[in-house]
Amino acid sequence: DTGVSQDPRHKITKRGQNVTFRCDPISEHNRLYWYRQTLGQGPEFLTYFQNEAQLEKSRLLSDRFSAERPKGSFSTLEIQRTEQGDSAMYLCASNSEGLRIYNEQFFGPGTRLTVL
Amino acid sequence: GQNIDQPTEMTATEGAIVQINCTYQTSGFNGLFWYQQHAGEAPTFLSYNVLDGLEEKGRFSSFLSRSKGYSYLLLKELQMKDSASYLCAVRDMNTGFQKLVFGTGTRLLVSP
Numbered sequence: 001d002t003g004v005s006q007d008p009r010h011k012i013t014k015r016g017q018n019v020t021f022r023c024d025p026i027s028e029h030n031r032l033y034w035y036r037q038t039l040g041q042g043p044e045f046l047t048y049f050q051n052e053a054q055l056e057k058s059r060l061l062s063d064r065f066s067a068e069r070p071k072g073s074f075s076t077l078e079i080q081r082t083e084q085g086d087s088a089m090y091l092c093a094s095n096s097e098g099l100r101i102y103n104e105q106f107f108g109p110g111t112r113l114t115v116l
Numbered sequence: 117g118q119n120i121d122q123p124t125e126m127t128a129t130e131g132a133i134v135q136i137n138c139t140y141q142t143s144g145f146n147g148l149f150w151y152q153q154h155a156g157e158a159p160t161f162l163s164y165n166v167l168d169g170l171e172e173k174g175r176f177s178s179f180l181s182r183s184k185g186y187s188y189l190l191l192k193e194l195q196m197k198d199s200a201s202y203l204c205a206v207r208d209m210n211t212g213f214q215k216l217v218f219g220t221g222t223r224l225l226v227s228p
Contacts, residue, residue, distance in 0.1 A: 004158075031214060042120075042203050042218030043159065056215065091158065095214075102164035104149060105216060109158050 002026075004108035006092050012114045013082055020078045021111045025094030032075050033105060034067055035091040036060065043091055049075060082115045089113075120219035122204050127225045128194055136189045136202050136222045144210025150178050150189045151203040153221065159203055163189065191224075199226045 005024045013019050025032050030051050035043035046065070048056045051072040061067075064082075069075040079086055089112050093105035119141045128134040140148070147166040151159035165171055165180035165187060177190040189202055201221040208217055 033215065040124075040220065042205070042221045043216075045215040045217070048215055102147070102149075102161075103214070104161040104164060105214075107151075107158035107160070 004092055004094055004106050006090075006108040006111050008111055009109060010112045010114075012116065014116050015082060015084060017082055018078065018080045019082060019113065020076055021090055021092075021113075023075045023077070023092030023094075023108060025073070025075070025092070026106055027073075029094035029096040029106070030072065031095050031097070032069055033093040034075070034077050035093065037089045037091055037110070038087075046077075046090075079113075082113075084115045087113055087115045120204055120206060120217060122202075122219040122222045124220065125223045125225070127227065130194055130196060130226055130228050132194050133190065133192050134194060134224065136191070136204075136224070138187045138189070138204030138219060140185050140187070140204070140206050140219075142185075142206050142208045142210075142217070144208045145182060145206065146209040147207040148178075148180055148187050149205045149207070149216065150176075150187075151205060153201045153203055155200075162202075194226050196226050196228070199224060 007022045032049045034046040037043040047067050049069040052069050064080045067077045089110040091110045092108040095105045122138045150162040153159040163178035170179045175192045180187045201223045203221045204219040205216040
């Protein structure tokens, strides 16, 4: 069990550019979540996958945001035409029903996005 | 909707005990989690409550009262490494499958 990994850890981009982040969940986990966290705030839910199906999306996820999990393993989060307000830490988490008593989510280290 | 409140910041002394409170309002309560988050790092799971009462895990305990919409995290024998943010999160099955709704976090500073 190597934990949840995310890549890149840091991304600096100019306003208007597109960026893509990757998340590799814990291998036996079929559920994957994306959250966004700004300074001094708790994580805010963005979207959730069970296997390859995207089952829930927050209204925070504007049409500039898209997430995929094509084979039910890793996931990507793409932000098109980035805006300065997109600057945040993007956290990925995973879990699986029945593997743990509490079904707690395990978080990755995050990708810190800075939009100039 | 959901509303989760916790103090923004607390300070305590090494070796002391601190209690971090969390109040919540939600319609489909299905558990409350506490996570610890050091600056710049991922949140890590500390505790889970779904029934009323106290859950103890070493130096950390968490309490839940569902009727009052209230939880607290109790940290005993504080150590410098406990300086971190503590996030209260509620699982609300009415608003989605498994998402967690987090409070803003309580930043705890432990001084010598």
